[in-house]
Amino acid sequence: MAKEMQKAYEPRLVEDEIYDSWLKSGYFTPENLPNAAERKEVFSVVMPPPNVTGVLHLGHALEHSLMDAMVRYQRLLGKKVLLVPGTDHAAIATQAKVEKKLMAEGMKNPRQELGREALLEKIREFAESSKATILNQVKKMGTSADWSRLAYTFDNDRNAAVNELFTRMYNDGLIYRGFRVVNWSVKGQSTCSDDEIVTIEREATLYTFTYGKDFPISISTTRPETKVGDTAVAVHPADDRYKEFVGKTFDVEFAGSKLSIKVIASDEVDPEFGTGALGVTPAHSAIDFGMYEVQKAKQDVIEIKQVIGIDGKMTVQAGSMVAGMTVEAAREAVVAWLKEHNLLEKEEVVPQNVGTSDRYGDVIEAIPMTQWWLDVNKEIPGRGKTLRDFMREAVTTGLNGNIDQKVTITPDRFTKLYLDRIENLRDWCLSRQIWWGHRIPAWYRNVIASEAKQSTSGDENMELYVGTVAPEGEGWTQDEDTLDTWFSSGSWTFSTLGWPKNTADLETYHPTSWMQMGYEILYLWLMRMILMSTYAVNQIPFKDAYIHGILRDKDGKKFSKSSGNGIDPIEVINEYGCDALRISVLSGITPGNDSRYYTEKVESARNLVNKLWNISRFIFTTSSGARYVESVMPKTLADKWILARFSETTQKVGMLMDRYDFSLAIEVLRDFTWNDFADWYLEIAKIEKGKEDILLYILQRLLVLWHPFAPFVTEEIYKNFDSGMIVVAEWPKVAHELSSEDADAFERIQEIVIMIRNMKSEQKLPASGIPAVSIFSESQNRVDLLLSVKPLFERLGRCDIRVEKASAGEMLSVPEVGVGVVSRQVGDVSIYMALGEVDFDKEKTRLSKEIVECEKFIAMQESKLANEDFVKRAPEKVIGVERQKLSDLQEKYGALKKEQEALVS
RNA sequence: GCGCGCAUAGCUCAGUUGGUUAGAGCGUCACAUUGACAUUGUGAAGGUCCGUGGUUCGAAUCCACGUGCGCGCACCA
Numbered sequence: 003m004a005k006e007m008q009k010a011y012e013p014r015l016v017e018d019e020i021y022d023s024w025l026k027s028g029y030f031t032p033e034n035l036p037n038a039a040e041r042k043e044v045f046s047v048v049m050p051p052p053n054v055t056g057v058l059h060l061g062h063a064l065e066h067s068l069m070d071a072m073v074r075y076q077r078l079l080g081k082k083v084l085l086v087p088g089t090d091h092a093a094i095a096t097q098a099k100v101e102k103k104l105m106a107e108g109m110k111n112p113r114q115e116l117g118r119e120a121l122l123e124k125i126r127e128f129a130e131s132s133k134a135t136i137l138n139q140v141k142k143m144g145t146s147a148d149w150s151r152l153a154y155t156f157d158n159d160r161n162a163a164v165n166e167l168f169t170r171m172y173n174d175g176l177i178y179r180g181f182r183v184v185n186w187s188v189k190g191q192s193t194c195s196d197d198e199i200v201t202i203e204r205e206a207t208l209y210t211f212t213y214g215k216d217f218p219i220s221i222s223t224t225r226p227e228t229k230v231g232d233t234a235v236a237v238h239p240a241d242d243r244y245k246e247f248v249g250k251t252f253d254v255e256f257a258g259s260k261l262s263i264k265v266i267a268s269d270e271v272d273p274e275f276g277t278g279a280l281g282v283t284p285a286h287s288a289i290d291f292g293m294y295e296v297q298k299a300k301q302d303v304i305e306i307k308q309v310i311g312i313d314g315k316m317t318v319q320a321g322s323m324v325a326g327m328t329v330e331a332a333r334e335a336v337v338a339w340l341k342e343h344n345l346l347e348k349e350e351v352v353p354q355n356v357g358t359s360d361r362y363g364d365v366i367e368a369i370p371m372t373q374w375w376l377d378v379n380k381e382i383p384g385r386g387k388t389l390r391d392f393m394r395e396a397v398t399t400g401l402n403g404n405i406d407q408k409v410t411i412t413p414d415r416f417t418k419l420y421l422d423r424i425e426n427l428r429d430w431c432l433s434r435q436i437w438w439g440h441r442i443p444a445w446y447r448n449v450i451a452s453e454a455k456q457s458t459s460g461d462e463n464m465e466l467y468v469g470t471v472a473p474e475g476e477g478w479t480q481d482e483d484t485l486d487t488w489f490s491s492g493s494w495t496f497s498t499l500g501w502p503k504n505t506a507d508l509e510t511y512h513p514t515s516w517m518q519m520g521y522e523i524l525y526l527w528l529m530r531m532i533l534m535s536t537y538a539v540n541q542i543p544f545k546d547a548y549i550h551g552i553l554r555d556k557d558g559k560k561f562s563k564s565s566g567n568g569i570d571p572i573e574v575i576n577e578y579g580c581d582a583l584r585i586s587v588l589s590g591i592t593p594g595n596d597s598r599y600y601t602e603k604v605e606s607a608r609n610l611v612n613k614l615w616n617i618s619r620f621i622f623t624t625s626s627g628a629r630y631v632e633s634v635m636p637k638t639l640a641d642k643w644i645l646a647r648f649s650e651t652t653q654k655v656g657m658l659m660d661r662y663d664f665s666l667a668i669e670v671l672r673d674f675t676w677n678d679f680a681d682w683y684l685e686i687a688k689i690e691k692g693k694e695d696i697l698l699y700i701l702q703r704l705l706v707l708w709h710p711f712a713p714f715v716t717e718e719i720y721k722n723f724d725s726g727m728i729v730v731a732e733w734p735k736v737a738h739e740l741s742s743e744d745a746d747a748f749e750r751i752q753e754i755v756i757m758i759r760n761m762k763s764e765q766k767l768p769a770s771g772i773p774a775v776s777i778f779s780e781s782q783n784r785v786d787l788l789l790s791v792k793p794l795f796e797r798l799g800r801c802d803i804r805v806e807k808a809s810a811g812e813m814l815s816v817p818e819v820g821v822g823v824v825s826r827q828v829g830d831v832s833i834y835m836a837l838g839e840v841d842f843d844k845e846k847t848r849l850s851k852e853i854v855e856c857e858k859f860i861a862m863q864e865s866k867l868a869n870e871d872f873v874k875r876a877p878e879k880v881i882g883v884e885r886q887k888l889s890d891l892q893e894k895y896g897a898l899k900k901e902q903e904a905l906v907s
Numbered sequence: 908g909c910g911c912g913c914a915u916a917g918c919u920c921a922g923u924u925g926g927u928u929a930g931a932g933c934g935u936c937a938c939a940u941u942g943a944c945a946u947u948g949u950g951a952a953g954g955u956c957c958g959u960g961g962u963u964c965g966a967a968u969c970c971a972c973g974u975g976c977g978c979g980c981a982c983c984a
Contacts, residue, residue, distance in 0.1 A: 010946065201983090208984085222984055236984090271984080280984045287984085355983055415911065419979070422910075426980075521978090556919090558977090589932080590920045595912075596977085598919065602933055609946045620943030666921075669931065684943080756950085762938090763950045769939045800949095859928060872964035880926055880965090887927065 007622065011615035013579025017714045021141055024717075029730050030148045032082045036730050041082035046511035047073055048495050048544075049085060049140075049147060050519055050527075051155055053092035054132040055099045058139045060561060060587070060599055061520065063571040064553045066143040067584040068518045068664065071710040073146055075659045076515075078706060078733040084511055086498045087140060087147035089133050091156035093439035093487035094198070096132075098190065098361045100125045100438075113191070118437050125438045129156075142572055144580050144713045146729065151507075153498040155490040156440070163497035164490050165443040165470040167538055172444075172468040176377050176389065176537075177432065179466075183284075183291040184431055186369040187359040188314035192435040193373055195486055196428065197526050199357040199366055206354035210277060210347045211340050213261060214254035218247055220347055222276040224354055225286075226340065227332035230259040230320045231309035234282035236293060239267035241278055257339045258323025264304050268293055286310055286368045310367055329367075374433040374442060374483070382537070392536035393424050393529060401536055407513070409532060411547045412662055413593045416524060423525055432486050439484030444468045447477045492530030495543035508539070517544040520552060521594060548662050551596035553587060558598060574604060581712035582608035588664045588711065610672060611715050614708065617680050618719045621697045624687075628722035631699040636738070638690055639791065643748040644683040646740030647674060648700050653736050655707050664711075671707055679704065682752070689797045698723075703734035747787055751794065753828045758799035761824055761835050764844065774836045775801040778808040781830055788831070801835070808832075827897030849902050856895045863888040 028034035035041060047069060052058060069085070077083040104112040104124065112121055133154070140147065153160060171177040184193045206224040213221075219235055237244040247265040254261050270289065271280050284294035284306040297304045309320035316324040316332045323339065324332040340346040357366040378389045387395075395401050397417050400408035411417045433442060447465040467473040472480065490497070495514050499507040513535070519527060528547060535543035554560055555567045562568070574583050585607035591597045622628050636642040651674040658667035679700065687693040702723055705716040709728050720728035758775060767773060775795070779785050785807045788795075795803045822840030826833045866872060867884060876884075 007943090009944075201980095206983090224984080272982095275982095276984060278984095282984090289984090352983090355981095419911070422980075525979095592921080600919075600933090603919075605946080606933065609944095612946045613944065616944035616946090618943085623943070661923085663923090666923090669921075673931080680944090681948080685948095759949055760951085766938085769949065855928085862928085866965085869964060875964045876926075883927075891928095 007615070007619045009619075011579070011612050011715055011718075013581065013611075013714060014576060016718050017142075017144075017575075017580055020714050020717050021144065023727070024146065024729055025149070027727055027729070029077075029727070030085070030146050031150050032084045032148065035077070035082065036726075038082065041080060043079075043081040044084075044510060044515070045073070045076035045081040046084040046514045047086070047516050048498055048514050049087050049145070050517070051088040051090035051153075051491065051494065052136050052140075053090050053095050054129040054136065055092055055095050056132055057135055058143075058571060060569050060571050060574075061553050062139075063143060063574075063583055064550060064587045064591075064597075065518060065520075066140065066145045067588050067711075068548065068550060070143070070145045070713070071584070071588065071664060072516055072518075072659070072662075074710040074713060074729070075733075077146070077729065078709060078731060080732065082510075084151070085145070085147045086151050086153060087137070087145070087149060088153035088155070088494070088498060089136055090491055091129060091154065091438065091487065093434060093484060094190065094192065094194070094361045094436055095487070096129055097125055097436045097438035100128050103128070113437070122437055129438075139572060142575055142580065144584070146713070151498070155487070155494065159500075160490055160493075160497050161440055162470070163493055163501055164440045164485065166502040167493055167534065168443050168485070168489070169468055169470050171376065171537070174383050176380055176382065177468075178375055178377060179372055180375045180429070181370065181372045183286070183288045183368045183370050184373055185357065186312060186367045186371075187362045187364055188312070188367060189364040190359055190362040190436065191312065193371070193431055193433065194359055194361075194366070195431050195488075197488075198360045200360045201355045201357050203353055203355050205351055206356075208276075208348075208350050208352045209337065209340070210349075211345045212347070213252075213256045213263060213281075214345065215343075217252055217254050217263070219244060219265070219279045220277045221279050221281040222348075223281055224352070225329075225333065226336040227316065227324065227329050228283045228286045228309060229281055229336065230257055230261070230316075230324060230332075231283045231285050231307045232256075232261060232263060232281045233284060233305040233307055234264045234266050234293070234297075236266050236268040236271050236280045236282050237278060238271045238273040239269065241271075241273045244279060257321065257336045259321030262305065266293070266297060266302070266304065268296070283309075285370045288368055291368075291370065306370065308370055310369060312369060314367065373431050374444075376430040376432055378427050378429060378533075389533050389537060390424060390427055393427075393532050394421065396532045396536055396542050397421065401540070401542055407542050409542050409544065409547055411549060413549065416521065416549050416594060420524065420529065423529065430486070432489060433481075433483040434486055435483055437484065439487060440490055442481040442483050442485060443470060444481040445473050445478040446481065447475075447479070488526055488530050489534075491527060492534040493538060495531055495535055496539050496541075501539060512539065512543075513541045514544040516546045516548065518548040518550055521549050522552065524549065546662075549594050550591065551594055554596055554598050556598055556600040558596075569599070578604050578608040579611060579714065581611045581715050584713075585610060585668060585711050589668055591665050593662065610676070611712055613676055613680060614705075614712070615715060615719065617675070617684065618701060618705075618722070620684060621701050622722055625694045625698060628698060628724070630702065630723055630725045631695045633737070634696045634699045636696070637692070639744060639748055639751070639787075640683060640686045640690065640794075641693070641696055642738070642740060642744050644678065644700065645696065645738035646745070647678050648704070648734075649736045649738045650740075651678075652703070652707060652734045656733065659710070668711055671711075675704065675708075685798060686794060689793050706731045706734055750784075750829060750831065751788075751791055754788075754831060754833060755795060755798045757826050757828050757833055758795065758801055758835070761826060761833070762800070764848070765824060765835075765837055765841060767837065769800065771800075773801050774804070775799070776804045776806065776834045776836075778806055778832045778834075779830050780807065782807055784830055825901045827894060827901065829893075832897070846902075849898060853895070853898050853902070856891060856898060860888065860891045860895060863891060 024030065032038065049069065050065060052062060073083055073085045101112045109115055168177060185199060187194055208222055208224050209226050210220055210222040221235060223229060237248065248267045249265065251262055251264045254263065282290045282293055284290045284304065285308040294304055294306055307319055309317055310329060311317045314328060316327050318325050324335055327335060358364060359366055381388055392401060397409050397411060397420060400406065445467045448463060472478060496508060496512055499505060499512050501508055531543040535541055552560060559565060559567060571583060582604050586603040587599065589603065636645050651670060654670050655667045658670065687697060705720050705728060709716040717728050754777065762773065777788060785805060788805045792803055792805060822837050824835050824837065824840055824845055863884065867888060873881060
């Protein structure tokens with residue numbers, strides 16, 4: 003017998019307990035699944051590791067709802083399912099967070115004040131506590147992860163993987179130390195990659211000037227302070243204005259600095275822009291640095307002069323006037339100097355895009371340095387291809403032309419975005435000067451690493467060793483720098499499965515089956531996972547990538563700390579339940595598009611969950627007990643209909659899940675559960691008795707369909723069946739089909755019931771009133787059908803019913819009860835309702851309105867069919883449908899006319 | 908500058924390869940309700956599918972142009 007069920011479902015009381023029972027069952031570990039050996043098909047997912055920077059937000063709720071719904075669905079299908087959980091040390095993000103916290107607590111410069119080890123200890127503490135919180139939250143969200151395989155991007159195994167990968171890439175010549183202009187965050191005191199830059203638009207002043215009175219060319223800049231570092235002026239080779247100067251060098255005194263400016267020709271200069279001449283600052287502009295390299299290759303060397311230091315202040319090389327100043331102060335000083343010497347020709351305010359650090363927020367400076375780089379264009383020894391080739395193949399032909407090694411991106415448009423990006427890909431700057439992260443597995447001798455890094459001349463006179471462990475011998479110092487955090491998260495799909503060891507997990511679960519992520523990390527993460535995986539294991543990281551949008555607040559704004567619109571998913575779970583949250587964030591979403599979160603949606607999802615609960619409660623309390631029902635035979639038309647509808651729903655939901663259409667799957671399920679099952683069939687079950695088996699049969703399977711979206715409530719209800727846990731139940735089989743005849747018959751019954759309700763409502767008859775209703779048809783079959791379900795009309799439509807076979811002529815004289823009668827036509831069935839008092843005016847208005855509408859449609863239909871082109875060209879099937887439509891309309895028109903006549907009499 | 912996305916009921920969104928009188932949820936209005944559920948039931952109202960032109964027998968759907976919003980990339984001297 004079913005255990006006592008509360009009147010309303012209270013998620014708070016059961017969710018934790020249920021999650022514990024799942025943990026105890028061991029089913030999240032694929033090897034522990036029932037019949038594990040027979041589960042041939044594997045479905046594996048590696049959880050995108052949340053950053054250990056604090057707590058999970060609603061965006062994570064979306065991710066976990068998507069991921070867990072998919073994983074649970076696959077488990078119900080009987081596959082060997084693995085979901086690997088983990089967290090990300092998130093190098094810069096976490097260090098930035100802790101530094102900010104320490105500074106808020108009064109420290110001025112945490113790195114200086116604490117030193118490396120003590121600061122790392124602080125960060126570790128924070129990360130560990132954050133990790134614990136996060137993992138707890140993941141459980142709260144119901145995520146069915148295999149905790150025995152828990153990983154962390156910064157644990158020992160992952161560190162070993164990172165070192166191995168770095169060493170292999172170095173030995174293959176893909177990783178190298180290179181001197182060039184890098185993105186430098188002064189605030190963060192570290193480099194960052196191109197992908198970690200956020201461009202913002204701001205106003206800037208564009209100054210046009212000459213370096214000195216004797217200098218023949220004017221140039222423009224928004225950064226006058228950097229001009230003390232200029233070593234050349236570039237003009238377009240075909241520009242006649244400046245041709246005569248190309249190749250000449252001018253010595254000028256500029257703002258306290260002696261400049262030696264060579265005029266060079268470069269195709270990159272746009273002669274139409276500004277003065278058509280460009281002041282070249284090789285040390286502080288990536289483009290100018292490019293020119294410097296071109297000149298070097300041409301053996302027409304120009305100088306490189308670093309005038310901004312890593313502290314964001316002007317260097318000694320910048321000259322006595324500005325040395326030691328911040329860039330902002332130096333800018334003012336240089337402008338003042340230009341004005342004073344009458345060299346400034348023009349000042350104008352222009353919009354300007356500047357790159358800022360995504361973590362520290364400061365403007366990125368271009369500074370020349372030696373850093374570690376990953377070459378994406380170099381042929382990999384023994385593979386005949388570059389990393390860029392691999393990345394391209396992975397989403398087009400499949401890796402090495404193997405279509406089984408192809409990543410399918412949903413929605414497809416992101417594939418194009420990805421490919422565009424691949425074509426513009428530059429070498430990846432790997433080294434970071436922050437401390438929280440994987441230390442670069444490189445060791446130096448003779449030269450101290452930190453000095454080498456800042457030297458502008460490169461790494462000569464230095465012995466270098468790269469390996470997974472420190473080299474033997476005296477005097478080795480490990481590189482102080484750490485790796486870009488995406489280096490470890492890029493290897494996440496295989497490092498979590500045991501790589502570089504040749505493990506069974508790697509063999510069984512890689513490439514993983516599915517991955518979901520937000521489009522904002524497409525470049526940062528998806529690309530790098532493909533890069534790392536194709537290189538390291540010669541496999542794609544996952545077969546399918548589902549790209550989701552951002553969850554925004556009700557006004558469409560991004561959730562962020564600064565706008566204070568954050569919502570704690572755990573609070574939502576505590577109030578409405580995890581299932582409601584999951585359903586609400588998955589409802590109304592389409593791949594790649596943003597969606598909105600609002601409380602009404604969660605409430606509505608909570609109501610739905612409660613409906614499911616009460617459906618179960620009704621079925622259990624009206625049955626002799628919950629039990630497993632193997633199969634059922636439909637007895638009545640309603641039985642046939644509901645079983646077929648359930649089969650159809652099962653099939654649709656499966657198909658939609660296979661297409662990753664979570665939103666529509668929920669809609670289909672909701673529609674069946676609430677409308678078909680609860681509002682129709684359960685009501686019918688109160689009238690036609692003996693439906694216990696069918697109700698139990700459908701309910702048990704319906705719970706399984708719901709389980710991916712609402713794991714907790716379904717598990718709680720499922721307990722009543724004593725059929726084990728729903729988490730490992732079997733996806734229902736499609737077992738019943740509906741003949742079109744039965745479908746039509748049942749629909750007609752529904753229409754009549756609705757029409758009766760409608761008539762009562764329109765005539766303002768209280769719903770409790772029981773009017774006398776007569777329904778007629780000329781078809782004996784129809785009459786037989788109607789008679790067989792007479793009680794349904796009486797109870798569902800709340801009326802006294804009489805069913806007779808009658809012809810059109812006979813109908814008019816029929817109801818002898820009461821003073822007034824209204825009539826309606828539903829297909830071949832006429833309905834007459836006797837009312838004590840008929841609102842004739844209302845009825846007339848309604849009728850004439852309907853008649854006008856009907857005439858309109860008939861006219862439309864007729865003209866359509868009169869169109870020769872249509873009849874000639876449209877497929878016959880379509881024409882048949884249109885003809886049928888017209889005859890239905892004509893029939894309806896006739897009926898309406900008759901109703902009108904009847905009304906008059 | 909190049910590219911992408913979005914524009915459908917008051918709100919949030921569906922609408923699968925072009926083929927009913929364009930749908931759902933929420934909200935609104937009316938009615939009901941002691942026996943699964945007020946976290947409920949029944950019914951109704953509500954749309955120039957952003958605009959213009961084109962292709963087609965037929966366009967919310969395909970094409971072109973335009974408008975508005977959002978985003979990516981590049982430029983950023």
